[in-house]
Every structure is written in C-alpha cells, then in structure tokens.
Amino acid sequence: xxxxxEYILPRTTGICVLxxxxxxxxxxxxxxxxAHFLTEAAWYGxxxxxHQTSPEAPGIFLLLxxxxxxxxxxxxxxxxxxxxLSHLEFEAVLIYAAGFFSNMGNYKxxxxxxxxxxxxxxxxxxxxxxxxxxxxDMTGMKSLWDSVVDRMYSIEEDKDKALGLGEKGxxxxxxxxxxxxxxxxxxxxxxxxxxxxxxxxxxxxxxPGQPVEYEIxxxxxxxxxxxxxxxxxxxxxxxxxxPKDGSPVTFKVTRGDYSGLLKRIIENLEKAKEFVANENExxxxxxxxxxxxxxxxxxxxxxxxxxxxxxxxxxETYIGFIESYRDPFGxxxxxxxxxxxxxxxxxxxxxxxxxQAERLLGLLPWPTAYxxxxxxxxxxxxxxxxxFGGSGIPAGxxxxxxxxxxxxxxxxxxxxxxxxxxxxxxxKITFLGEEDxxxxxxxxxxxxxxQVGLHELLGxxxxxxxxxxxxxxxxxxxxxxxxxETGEKIQSWYKPGENWDNMFTTLASTYEECRAECVGxxxxxxxxxxRIFGYEDDDADDVIYVNWLNMVRAGLLSLEFYSPExxxxxxxxxxxxxxxxxxxxxxxxxxxxxxxTTGEDGNPDIEITLDRSxxxxxxxxxxxxxxxxxxxxxxxxxxxxGRKMYEYYSDVHDSDDPHxxxxxxxxxxxxxPRKMFVQHNTYLQDDGTVNLKIYEGRAEDLxxxxxxxxxxxxxxxxxxxxxxxxxQYFE
Numbered sequence: 001x002x003x004x005x006e007y008i009l010p011r012t013t014g015i016c017v018l019x020x021x022x023x024x025x026x027x028x029x030x031x032x033x034x035a036h037f038l039t040e041a042a043w044y045g046x047x048x049x050x051h052q053t054s055p056e057a058p059g060i061f062l063l064l065x066x067x068x069x070x071x072x073x074x075x076x077x078x079x080x081x082x083x084x085l086s087h088l089e090f091e092a093v094l095i096y097a098a099g100f101f102s103n104m105g106n107y108k109x110x111x112x113x114x115x116x117x118x119x120x121x122x123x124x125x126x127x128x129x130x131x132x133x134x135x136x137d138m139t140g141m142k143s144l145w146d147s148v149v150d151r152m153y154s155i156e157e158d159k160d161k162a163l164g165l166g167e168k169g170x171x172x173x174x175x176x177x178x179x180x181x182x183x184x185x186x187x188x189x190x191x192x193x194x195x196x197x198x199x200x201x202x203x204x205x206x207x208p209g210q211p212v213e214y215e216i217x218x219x220x221x222x223x224x225x226x227x228x229x230x231x232x233x234x235x236x237x238x239x240x241x242x243p244k245d246g247s248p249v250t251f252k253v254t255r256g257d258y259s260g261l262l263k264r265i266i267e268n269l270e271k272a273k274e275f276v277a278n279e280n281e282x283x284x285x286x287x288x289x290x291x292x293x294x295x296x297x298x299x300x301x302x303x304x305x306x307x308x309x310x311x312x313x314x315x316e317t318y319i320g321f322i323e324s325y326r327d328p329f330g331x332x333x334x335x336x337x338x339x340x341x342x343x344x345x346x347x348x349x350x351x352x353x354x355x356q357a358e359r360l361l362g363l364l365p366w367p368t369a370y371x372x373x374x375x376x377x378x379x380x381x382x383x384x385x386x387x388f389g390g391s392g393i394p395a396g397x398x399x400x401x402x403x404x405x406x407x408x409x410x411x412x413x414x415x416x417x418x419x420x421x422x423x424x425x426x427x428k429i430t431f432l433g434e435e436d437x438x439x440x441x442x443x444x445x446x447x448x449x450x451q452v453g454l455h456e457l458l459g460x461x462x463x464x465x466x467x468x469x470x471x472x473x474x475x476x477x478x479x480x481x482x483x484x485e486t487g488e489k490i491q492s493w494y495k496p497g498e499n500w501d502n503m504f505t506t507l508a509s510t511y512e513e514c515r516a517e518c519v520g521x522x523x524x525x526x527x528x529x530x531r532i533f534g535y536e537d538d539d540a541d542d543v544i545y546v547n548w549l550n551m552v553r554a555g556l557l558s559l560e561f562y563s564p565e566x567x568x569x570x571x572x573x574x575x576x577x578x579x580x581x582x583x584x585x586x587x588x589x590x591x592x593x594x595x596x597t598t599g600e601d602g603n604p605d606i607e608i609t610l611d612r613s614x615x616x617x618x619x620x621x622x623x624x625x626x627x628x629x630x631x632x633x634x635x636x637x638x639x640x641x642g643r644k645m646y647e648y649y650s651d652v653h654d655s656d657d658p659h660x661x662x663x664x665x666x667x668x669x670x671x672x673p674r675k676m677f678v679q680h681n682t683y684l685q686d687d688g689t690v691n692l693k694i695y696e697g698r699a700e701d702l703x704x705x706x707x708x709x710x711x712x713x714x715x716x717x718x719x720x721x722x723x724x725x726x727x728q729y730f731e
Contacts (some may be wrong), residue, residue: 006244006668007155008118009099011091013673016422017697023341023384023418024692027314030275032690035315035339037272039387042337043709044264045319045539046104048219048390050454051258051325051722052201053105053163053391054114054170055730056151058723059079060106062546062716063128063144064097070132073700075359082353083126085119092118093127094699100510100619102392102676106152107170109392110674111561111571112163112326116153125149134260158565165328168566173332175729183329186214187505189241189251195231196297198333199321199670201257203729219321220295221263222254229290230298250712253296258335260718262292266578280310288319304400313377315342316414318399325572330506333401334389335556338383343417346382346449350415351678352532353453354380360523361462365624366631369481372464376410380457382417387679395419396452398460398516403499407465413456420445420452423675430670432555440546447547449518450533458523459516463631465500466493484632494637503637510569511646514576515634518627521551521580525620545612548619552592552610555581559664560671569650577645579649580623585658588621589614594658596666604666678702682707 027035050057067076073094080090096117096144103109108117117124123144128134162169174183183562186202199219205700206213218228225236239251255400269292287303290388300320307318317340321333353360358375362368385393396415400406426446429437466476474493481490495502501508507623523529524547530540558574558581569575584592590591599605611618633642654661678701681693693708695701 005118006114007114007161009095010113010390010673011088011095011118013095013099014675015098015697015699015702016675016677017421017695018385018388018418018677018679019183019378020341020384020386020418021692021694022663023343024386024680024682027341031277031684034275034277035341035386036684036690037268037275038315038317038319038337038339039682041265041268041272041319042339042387042389044261044389044540044715045335045337047715047719048258048261048335049389049391049727050719052172053423055172055176055727056148057105057107057172058719058726059144059148060100060152062719062723063141064147064703065101065707065710065716066133066141066144066713067128067131068097068703069711069713073703074125076131079130080127083130085123085127088672089119089123090122091122091699094703098676098699098702101702104391106161108674109390111574112169113570114155114161116155121149121357122154135552144625152228162563162566162567162570163326164566165326168568169328171328172726172730173201173327173329175205176731177204178202181327182214183505185243185246185249186216186251187329188237188243189214190216191502193232193235193239193253194497195235195253197331197502198297198324199257199291199295199300200711202332205252206250212247213252214249215254215387218253218255218295219255219262219292220255221259221266221293221643222295223259225254228255228294229296230301246532251282258722260546260721261715263291263429264715264718266292269319277313277315280306280311281313284310291320294580301400301402301405304402304405305409307400308378308405308412312342312381314342316342316381316383318397318430322399322401324401324501325509328506330504330508331501334391335339336388338385338388338390338416340383340385340399340414340416343382343384346415346417347380349533350380350382350413350453351458353457353529354378356528356532357458357461360458360529363523363526364462364519364631365522365628366463366484367481369476370464370484370635371462372407375461376408378410378412378457378461380413380415380453382415385417385679386418386682388416388425392556393419393677395423395448396456398456401501401655403501406461411461413461415449415452415456416445420448422677424448428672430672431556431608432549433609436549436609439542440549443542443546444550446533446535446541447524447550450530450535451517451547451550452545453533454520454523454529457517459519460512462519463515464635466490466635466637468472468493468495470496483636484628490636492638494635497639502633503639504634504642507639507643507646510572510575510579510650511634511642513573514579514646515627515630517551517573517576517580518623518630521548522620522623522627524548525616538642543611544609544615548615549610550610551577551580551606552584555584556594556606556608556663557667557671559660559667561651562664564652564661564664575650578652579646582649583622583626584619584651588616589618591615591618591622594663596663599686603669605670606663606666606716676698676702678705681705683708 282308291300319337554577561571561574
C-alpha cells in the first residue's frame with residue numbers, strides 16, 4: 001500500500017501535546033476534584049462516539065485496548081519482531097491506533113474519510129495473537145478480530161470510504177437500510193411530536209414488501225417505558241403516522257440507547273456535584289443527570305440555561321449530544337464533552353469584544369430588524385482544555401445549539417487557546433509565495449484568534465430568526481420589515497415546531513459556518529476590533545491580510561474534503577471556506593488569483609495571491625453582499641432560495657478557470673496530515689487529592705494515555721453490549 005494513500009494515515013502525521021499543566025496547577029484542591037470527575041464523565045461520554053461512527057468501531061476499540069492494555073508497548077514490539085514484523089510495520093500499527101483513538105473511530109473526525117492500517121491484515125492478526133492478550137485469550141481475540149477485520153480494511157465500495165447515508169457512505173445514526181427519504185419521513189414525525197432528534201438514532205425495522213416500521217431510539221440510562229420530562233406522556237411506545245406525501249407508517253419510540261455508558265457518566269457527574277462552586281453548577285449538573293437518565297432533551301436545555309447563567313467559572317464544562325456535523329441528515333448530535341480552565345489574560349480581550357458587541361453588530365450589512373431584539377451578552381472565555389471527549393477538538397465553540405435559547409436567553413462562546421497554539425505550531429505552509437509565507441508564519445496564530453473570536457461571538461451570535469408562535473403572533477413587524485433582496489414584505493418564516501436545523505437539515509451546518517466565517521472576515525476590517533486585540537497601524541493591516549489570506553488558502557485546501565465520485569462535500573467548515581473562495585473569485589478585479597506552477601520538486605504546484613490593496617474596495621463589498629443574502633434566507637426560513645444560492649457556490653467543477661477538479665489533484669498530492677492531540681489525564685492519589693499525568697508528543701504516548709484512562713476491562717462490557725445490540729441494524 002502507498003503511504004500517501006487517501007485512506008492511510010502517514011507516518012509523518014504530527015502528534016502534539018495539548019498542554020494544560022500550568023492551568024491545572026493553579027486550581028484549588030476543590031477545583032481539581034470538580035475537574036477530575038467531570039473529565040471522567042467526558043471520557044466515558046466520548047466512548048459513545050464509537051457507536052455513532054461505524055459498525056466496526058466499537059470492536060476495533062476493544063481489540064486495541066485489550067492488546068495495548070496487556071503489556072508495555074516496548075514489550076509488544078519485541079513480540080511483533082518475533083513473528084516477523086518490521087519496525088516500520090509496527091510503527092504503522094501505532095499510527096493507526098493513535099489515529100483511531102484521536103478520532104474515536106476509524107473515520108476521520110474532520111472530513112469523514114475512512115482510514116485503514118498501513119500493513120497487511122494477516123500481519124495485524126499475527127501481532128494481535130502474539131500479544132499478551134492474544135496468548136491469554138487466543139479464542140476471544142481471534143473471534144473479536146474476525147468480527148471486524150473485513151469492515152476494518154474494506155475500501156473497495158464507495159459507501160465504505162466515507163461517512164454518509166444510504167449508498168453514499170457509512171453511518172450508525174441510521175440502520176443500513178435507511179436512505180434520505182427515511183430520514184425525511186422520520187423528521188416529519190419528530191417535528192409533529194415536538195421531539196428533538198439530537199439524542200436519537202433511526203432504525204428501519206420492517207422487511208422489504210412489508211408495511212414500513214421504524215424505531216427511534218433515545219439515549220438514556222433508563223431502559224424501561226414511562227414518561228420523559230418535558231415530552232408528551234405517551235411519547236414512548238407505538239405510533240401510527242402518515243407523512244404528507246406518503247403512505248401510513250409505524251413508529252416505535254424507545255429509550256435506553258448507550259445505557260451502560262450513560263450510567264457511568266451520571267455516576268461521575270454525581271461525584272462532581274460534591275465540589276461545585278455555586279448553585280448554578282449544582283442545578284446544571286442535576287438537569288444533565290436528569291437528561292442522561294431519562295432521555296429528556298428539555299432537561300438538557302434546562303441544564304444549558306444554568307450553564308449560561310454560570311458566569312466566569314474557573315473550571316468550564318459542557319456535555320451532551322451537541323454538534324450535528326457528522327449526521328448525514330444534519331439533525332442528530334454527536335456526543336461531546338469538554339473540561340477546561342480559564343485563561344484570564346486572553347479572556348480579558350474577549351470580554352472587551354463582548355462589551356462592544358452591540359455596536360459592532362451595527363456594522364453588519366443587514367438592517368437592524370434582522371438582528372436579535374436584545375443581544376444577550378455571553379460569557380466569552382479563552383480556555384485551556386483539560387479533557388475533550390469526542391471525535392475531534394475544535395478551536396472555538398458557540399453553544400448551546402438550541403435556537404430558542406440562543407435567540408431569547410443567551411449563549412456562551414469559548415476559544416480553546418491551547419488548541420490554537422498546538423494546532424498551528426510548526427505547520428508546513430503550502431500554496432503561498434515566499435513573502436506571504438513569512439507574513440503567514442509571523443501572524444497566523446494572532447489572526448486566527450481574531451477570526452475565532454469574531455466567528456463565535458458575532459458570527460454564530462448574530463442574526464434573528466423570524467418566528468410565528470402557536471397563537472399566531474409574530475416576533476417581527478410584518479408591515480415594516482422588508483426582504484433585503486426583493487424589497488417586498490416578508491413572505492416566509494418559522495412556524496411552530498420549525499427551527500433552523502429541522503428546516504435546512506443537510507445544509508444547516510455548513511451554511512451557518514459559512515455565515516460565521518463571513519462575519520469574521522467582514523468585521524476584522526474594523527480598527528476598533530483590532531484595537532481590542534492589541535493591534536494597530538501596520539500590525540493591524542498585517543493581521544487583516546493574513547486572516548483573509550488564510551481564508552482564501554483554506555478555500556483551496558478544502559478541495560481535499562470534496563468527493564468527486566459522490567459529488568458531495570464531506571466536511572461542513574471546508575465546504576463553507578470553498579464557498580467563500582468562490583465568492584471572492586467572482587468579485588473579480590484580480591482580488592484573488594490562483595496560478596498553476598511547478599514546485600521546487602519538479603511536480604505541479606499552485607500559488608495563491610491576494611491583492612491586499614483591494615480587500616476593502618473589492619473584497620468587503622463582495623463578502624458584505626453575500627453575507628446579507630445568507631442572513632435573509634436564514635431569517636425568513638427560505639430554504640429554496642438559500643439552498644439554490646449555497647449549492648451554486650458549493651459546486652466543484654472544471655468547466656472554466658480555475659478548473660477546481662484539476663486543482664484538487666495537486667491539493668491531494670501535497671496535502672498535509674491533520675495533527676493528533678495527546679491529552680493528559682487527571683487521577684486520584686491514595687490520599688484523595690487529584691494530580692495530572694503528563695505525556696509526550698509521540699504515538700506511543702497517545703496510545704498510553706488511552707490505556708491509562710481505561711486501565712481495567714470494566715467498561716469493555718458496556719461497549720460490547722451496545723455493539724452487539726446494534727449489529728442487527730447494520731448487517
């Protein structure tokens with residue numbers, strides 16, 4: 001196999017330490033206890049992602065844990081040598097395992113592409129069976145291996161190569177017999193029942209030729225029927241439902257998905273409650289516990305309200321079924337949990353941004369009627385992550401994702417400072433001229449901090465959705481508010497039960513990320529914004545230039561995350577950045593130029609240039625006009641026009657310059673592997689105090705950190721039980 005294969009993680013993949021030692025050291029003993037039990041909950045919660053990724057992921061996790069748990073890695077390498085594996089082959093096992101743990105599955109968290117080991121399956125099997133785990137339980141290890149090996153290595157069929165629904169990919173949010181039509185029917189039912197899909201999975205349980213039956217499984221520790229707080233008393237059970245354009249179908253709503261893992265989360269949240277700093281934290285954890293026990297999203301929403309009210313905590317955390325990026329239909333949430341410590345110096349800058357937010361919102365290119373009636377001033381903090389349980393770690397977060405809370409009650413923004421620093425450190429820069437490379441190297445972290453701040457606070461935090469409530473009352477003036485593109489009265493809006501996610505579904509995530517990125521580009525041109533971050537005069541101009549240059553370059557790099565075979569995007573943020581690149585190219589006047597060149601190695605290369613003298617005169621009007629359209633279609637729930645416009649700019653084609661499909665081949669040939677993060681572990685000492693175990697930036701350290709998180713097979717049974725229950729849906 002070629003090391004540069006799209007489906008193999010290169011041995012050159014960077015592995016970074018997510019340093020939080022200084023932040024942890026400054027915590028009090030009580031704060032360390034609180035943080036420890038929250039991190040335990042986060043790590044157990046992250047295991048749920050295995051069951052949200054692929055049918056084989058839980059089994060691969062069990063195999064890797066059993067093998068690496070059974071003996072030190074240097075002993076395992078000696079065993080590998082004894083059965084003929086070379087050092088490079090053993091290194092390939094380490095890189096695969098590190099990648100698997102980093103992504104919480106065998107599909108990349110960023111892009112959804114599958115990755116497989118860079119060694120023959122027969123040699124991988126030899127290693128498993130010669131390991132201490134294999135010698136102790138050869139029958140069990142062989143049986144486990146046989147149950148995953150075919151799927152683990154399969155990239156022959158397109159549907160095996162990436163996450164997707166139906167014939168377009170692999171997913172475990174839906175049974176293997178579901179397609180987009182099934183997802184749409186289920187969404188109709190869910191909307192009618194006022195049920196949130198965030199903590200659900202959809203399984204089609206009927207056989208071909210029989211009346212259609214579905215099971216909607218809610219995540220909860222409780223497995224018995226009963227009532228769910230905040231939901232209809234008769235929600236659990238069987239329902240007959242007729243879609244608007246179809247024949248009657250049967251839905252069965254059950255709970256108990258991920259039960260064993262959720263019980264472990266609850267146990268640690270209960271322990272964390274003993275060390276809370278205030279009543280808001282106590283009530284927040286109470287509601288999260290209620291949500292995870294019963295399957296109630298209304299309880300999680302209530303917990304999120306207490307979380308918003310908990311201003312400026314030293315230890316910050318959020319946990320639950322949060323982001324819907326990896327659901328092919330765009331409505332079901334992946335489990336995610338983070339625990340972090342506030343970086344006071346950087347947070348002070350973000351607070352200044354919050355203090356001026358209302359004035360800065362007035363600079364955005366839409367009328368005030370399209371802005372929230374009241375800007376809910378959020379907490380905006382820079383955090384050093386102690387633990388992030390999930391498939392991947394973002395640089396910034398704006399949560400909660402519940403539209404009604406965000407619009408009427410508020411939200412929080414967090415910038416994950418140690419992610420920014422570790423992720424950008426020692427990164428090879430491609431597709432820029434030498435002068436631009438120097439500026440990019442000097443200002444990349446500073447410009448990205450500005451972009452993240454604006455993206456999260458004033459991007460995701462801006463804009464109003466026009467709603468009509470159950471009494472027929474509107475939250476906007478139908479007579480005075482005009483459509484920004486037609487000049488006419490507003491003709492569409494969100495009706496009861498409708499929201500951004502369930503109306504824009506597959507488009508919602510990337511469209512919203514694009515809108516937030518555009519806000520960041522547009523507002524970074526403000527001298528007031530740059531002064532908040534400490535940049536003036538020439539430094540400010542360089543930060544602006546590098547921010548815009550980074551976005552243009554990201555638009556080119558995004559081609560890696562487009563599948564020509566499936567003609568679809570595999571990653572929401574990268575789709576958004578490609579759209580922005582096309583908007584800037586369309587602006588003309590040579591604002592952005594993409595030129596094919598020959599690299600120093602003699603192979604095809606690309607050079608991007610951005611005319612910094614035209615950012616204000618050409619770039620700003622282009623982004624402003626596009627941003628205004630993004631907002632009006634979002635505000636008015638105009639799915640048809642919003643989708644039409646966004647899909648136009650998302651189109652990757654070779655019909656004219658700059659021939660994107662042709663460019664993609666060069667991008668793929670020169671792509672850089674995405675870095676992996678080694679996260680430290682908290683642990684209880686014999687005297688009851690909490691300490692931090694620190695690791696280095698190597699594949700073996702990353703693997704060891706996971707062995708240390710789950711040093712005994714206690715949790716294996718929970719994973720095994722969920723996995724075995726699921727298998728019937730993915731045969």
